[in-house]
Amino acid sequence: MVTRLDLFIDRMVSQRACIDFAIAETDAMDGPVFELGLGNGRTFHHMRERITGRDVYVFDRSVEAHPDSIPADHLTVLGDVQETLPQALDRFGATASLIHADLGGHNLEKNDAFARLISPLVEPLLAPGGIMVSSDRMYFDALDEMPLPAGAVKGRCFVYRR
Ligand code: SAM
Numbered sequence: 479m480v481t482r483l484d485l486f487i488d489r490m491v492s493q494r495a496c497i498d499f500a501i502a503e504t505d506a507m508d509g510p511v512f513e514l515g516l517g518n519g520r521t522f523h524h525m526r527e528r529i530t531g532r533d534v535y536v537f538d539r540s541v542e543a544h545p546d547s548i549p550a551d552h553l554t555v556l557g558d559v560q561e562t563l564p565q566a567l568d569r570f571g572a573t574a575s576l577i578h579a580d581l582g583g584h585n586l587e588k589n590d591a592f593a594r595l596i597s598p599l600v601e602p603l604l605a606p607g608g609i610m611v612s613s614d615r616m617y618f619d620a621l622d623e624m625p626l627p628a629g630a631v632k633g634r635c636f637v638y639r640r
Pocket of ligand 1: 514515516517518519520521522537538539540557558559560580581582583
């Protein structure tokens with residue numbers, strides 16, 4: 479029996495493996511990085527510490543993270559992503575080098591429905607060669623799903639490239 483602790487650990491390990499892989503793969507790109515879902519700010523903190531030369535923008539309804547993981551005001555996009563992602567397309571165009579999404583909660587059916595809803599809003603933001611990492615399966619038309627990097631657990635993280 480896989481326990482909730484097992485699932486949690488698999489998710490954390492997979493997030494780190496996929497984010498590190500995506501950072502390395504997009505290292506030569508200079509477009510912005512988008513973190514969708516700040517939460518406690520662990521993955522944001524990891525990306526901010528590991529990424530150099532690229533702005534890391536954070537999208538969330540509110541900022542309620544650990545004090546060490548608060549994004550700068552000018553890199554914070556507040557609001558529901560259903561509204562802020564289309565606004566981001568007007569502002570940035572298809573320039574994002576890396577998008578990481580961890581917007582879900584405990585209800586897997588709701589997470590899947592929400593991933594279907596926002597996939598068409600995320601897809602046009604990614605620059606050619608850019609990578610999207612998600613905790614939920616996404617439903618893209620033109621992005622390719624990539625094999626998971628070493629250390630990631632199947633089903634706990636998904637990686638896509640334009
Ligand atoms: N990856 C984060 C970390 O390492 O701490 C955890 C993210 S947490 C699971 C999910 C976050 O997504 C929450 O902060 C929540 O407010 C945000 N979120 C969920 N749905 C959203 C929506 N529709 N618009 C904006 N933010 C949303």
